[in-house]
Amino acid sequence: MRLLLIHSDHIEYETRKKTKVAEEDAVPKDALDEALAVFCAVESVDEENIEDAVRQAVDEIVTTARQLGTTNIMIYPYAHLSSDLASPEAAVSALKGIEEGLVGKDGFVVKRAPFGWYKAFSLSCKGHPLSELSRTIVPGEGAAAEKKEILHEFFVFTPNGERRDAADYAKENTPFASLVRKELGYPGPDGVEPVHVDLMRAKELVEYEPRSDVGHHRWMPRGKLIRDLLSDYVLARVLDYGGMPVETPVMYDLGDKAIAEHAAKFGERQYRFKSGNRDMMLRFAACFGMFSIMHDMHISPNTLPMKLYELSTYSFRHEQKGEVIGLKRLRAFTMPDMHTLCRDVDGALKAFEEQLVIGWKSGEDLETPLVGVFRCTRDFFDQYELWVKEIVAKSGVPMLIEVLSERVHYWIAKVDLAAIDAQGRPIENPTVQIDVESADRFDIKYYAPDGTEVHPPILHCSPTGSIERVICAMLESTAAQEVPSFPTWLAPTQVRLVPVAERHVCFAEEIGTRLNAAGIRADVDDRDESVNKKIREAGMDWVPYVAVIGDQEAETGRLMVTIRKLSEKKKPYKETMSETELIQAVKLETAGKPFRPLYTPKALSRKPRFI
Secondary structure, three states: OEEEEEEEEEEEEEEEEEOOOOOOOOOOEEEEEEEEEEEEEOEHHHHHOHHHHHHHHHHHHHHHHHHHOOOEEEEEEOHHHOOOEOOHHHHHHHHHHHHHHHHOOOOOEEEEOOOOEEEEEEEEEOOOOOOEEEEEOOOOOOOOOOOOOOOEEEEEEOOOOOEEOHHHHHOOOOHHHHHHHHHHOOOOOOOOOOHHHHHHHHOOOEEEOOOOOOOOEEEOHHHHHHHHHHHHHHHHHHHHHOOEEOOOOOEEEOOOHHHHHHHHOOOOOOOEEEEOOEEEEEOOOOHHHHHHHHHHOOOOHHHOOEEEEEEEEEEEOOOOHHHOEOOOEOOEEEEEEEEEEOOOHHHHHHHHHHHHHHHHHHHHHOOOOOEEEEEEEHHHHHHHHHHHHHHHHHHOOOEEEEEEOOOOOOEEEEEEEEEEOOOOOEEEEEEEEEEOOHHHHOOOOEEOOOOOEEOOOEEEEEOOOOHHHHHHHHHHHHHHOOOOOOOHHHOOOOEEEEEOOHHHHHHHHHHHHHHHHOOOOEEEOOOOOOHHHHHHHHHHOOOOEEEEEOHHHHHHOEEEEEEHHHOEOOEOOEEEEEHHHHHHHHHHHHOOOOOOOOOOOOEHHHOOOOO
């Protein structure tokens, strides 16, 4: 909360025009002489603890008024003091709270200008050294109100149902141990730049955008292709599962009570702005739009579970500037977001199991091995401990379990699956969460056969996590590979044809045309460079299959192909193949995965450099 305190000879206001969030029954005109004018902006952070923000504001105003020797106080809403405002409902609640808190103090005369009106005002400031003061109030600072203490218990369930001390795993040198150490608060590596940051630029995938905000990137064609293929992959999995794609806006009106309450769950990590007279925010997930769709639908229990899906391009989170780095933590990111409206908790548990399987499978398909932590409230664990053991058993790997003494979020249970980066730090990717608040908040309901109104549980699921973090995890995983590579279906170029001399270019182009027609991304290095340099640069581009075309190949039609996946660091693996055999080899590796054609020219002589 921001306060501007002005000791005035006189302050007077008059309402002129109301906005859609204007207070009703407003006092249209009022004035005070010899008054402390309190210009006040209620901020989003205040919504985390309105009571404490009000208490601190009242204490500050009383202290200042007594210091100035005045008992007249005019509270004046003034949004221009901040660019990160609270919802209108929260602001009015805080302003009323301040008014009520001051009225209770002996001797004070308190008036309050109405919220949500365009007002004319006149003010005469006394001009002495203490006549203009500003204050910033943050809930929880100073003598903050007591907060409920939440206890966290950690342990590990093994697939055979054994419960073990989590600290036992922290000593190991495994990806799961890295997750355990992070969750238990063990010190981790500091100040080490992730491996993927150099790679994302060196491979011409993605680059920082200096003309935008921190954490907003530009994507080059090779990176854009990988990003689009990953989006296609998630869409295929969701459609197979019965999800229905939708698309919703990226910005929402904080004047809507449900939107404001849901947004408050993320505190200050939001982009908020003014659109005319409306306080708006950029979404941090697809929840807002999907819940709005669900609210307006005619829902029958016979249609549940119902799954809506959106590739949220983009979602926005105003992460701390020092935390934003590479593709691991951004302010604008692409989030595959599925929400499942379930009939009841039993239905939610069943859908949770199914969606957890999809999450584990994504790690396998994307070649980014995952480890998992399951989190839930104490009440949930006491009731469903056997079910928790069952999902660990079905996962086939140990899982860290975190039990919270009370519910502090909208979820009662969730799972987070993470890849581990080259420094042993988790990269959280797929997640599934059981939400027990949002159906009430957004009035999403169906009617039971007896006519009872039911606000059912909703599952939040990102089958892969953000697309950017998936690419981050893939690049980080290459640090442990002797010969780094992308999965062949994601390689920007799957086959590169390297003609030995100019006379071989035409033949190479003919092969490339047939490969592209067969659904394989093939290009031709027709540049006037040595064969060794062309082969070396194909290796730098991580091309899975590289075929050199010389006189013998042109004569026999048999190609000498270097296969990256089978190669060792100092010993390339080469195999003689016909064109048909090369096509079959690529198709075998990419079976069941999405395809898109080349995003770059087929002739390398025409390919520009981006970095």
